[in-house]
Amino acid sequence: MFSTGYIILIVVSTVIGFGAQAYVNSQIKKYSNVPSSWGLTGVQAGQNMLAYNGVQGVPFHRGGESEDHFDPRNNSITLDPHAYSQPSITAIATACHEVGHACQFAQGYGPMKFRSALVPVVNFASNAWMIALLAGIFMNLAGLIDLAIILYAFAVLFQLVTLPVEFNASHRAMQYLEAAGLPQGERAGAFSVLRACALTYVAAALVSALQLLWLIGQRR
Template identity: 40%
Template sequence: MDILALLLMGLVFVASLVIQGGLQATFARFSRVANSRGLTGAEVARAILDAHGLTHVRVEPVPGALTDHYDPHAKAVRLSEPNYASPSLAALAVAAHEVGHAVQDAHGYTWLRVRASLWPAASLGTNLGPILVVGGLMLGAIGLAKLGLYLYLAVALFQLVTLPVEFDASRRALEFLRRMGFLSREEMAPAQKVLTWAALTYVAALASSLAAILYYASLLMGRREE
């Protein structure tokens, strides 16, 4: 069982690398293609927010690459500096996606609220889960190892709930870009490719967590049989 679990983890790891590589290649490709209207990511984000009555939500640049996110506490769409100032198709897709999260927040999107409620347990599971499992097994403290496994299950649950949140934000993003005329019909396909590869990274993250849980569970069952 341990060997099968390790094999599964290896396969998932390779798949994750392929997906990450696909995202980076697709993003790099369409980061070099400007949209026909010459609008930047920041301009499109601001326009979509205003069109939805979210004039109080700020659009801010943040350092780094692919560090784009929506902060529900600060009510701010934060775009990585390249996407903030870039008129590329990739920048517009990412900007619209992050605004999608702001619209979800404003409308009380159910899965976004569920994900927020799971975040404390998921954060604890990410930091302590593997340590408790491995430490518990090394010390022969099966109860401690079980606690670590349960905490890591919270991580997987968080990642599972993240999927509908991210898929919905991408769906909204494409609708914003199409309906408001920011991208032409020909430009919509590249934007969709960028968002599809980005969504696959969340699927890969969930698969990685499930494979790790299977491995930890197999170690725990093996120790109990001794």
């Protein structure tokens, strides 16, 4: 089952993944060295965006390197050291993107609620699909292989649902930056950072979809 086609899939997936990550790293690094005319750190810009949207009770935490996320479990935002304390375009774009997620949560944004509902299923499926696949191959049981495909399909669905959630958070960030009067040139830099970050989610979804199509093709 692990044929030349699968090896090609692995190579293509690796190229897509490394290419997307290299691009996002280059954009983040580029605009980390460009200060914002606002003179605000990521946290300060994020707090202003929360106030602009009337969202309260969302604390900011200083995380580790590249640790940027919104946690709906405790309604908090974690930013990496640069985004937390530096007044750069990357810091502002990153913080406002995470605030976009906080606004989604506060407003009951549908795709975010759907993604959150998928988390328990996906956590199980992500660990179980390969076990079911290997067991199906070695025991020559088509039913287990079909189960593996179904489980993996949930992981792919999660990746696909993640796309509109991430795109919308970036859209909210850009809308705020424009409304708050960030100069056009600086907004262009912020958009470059957010577009690059979005590419990593697109790449992950594409790789997962290719993997699923390969699995389905092998079953046939």
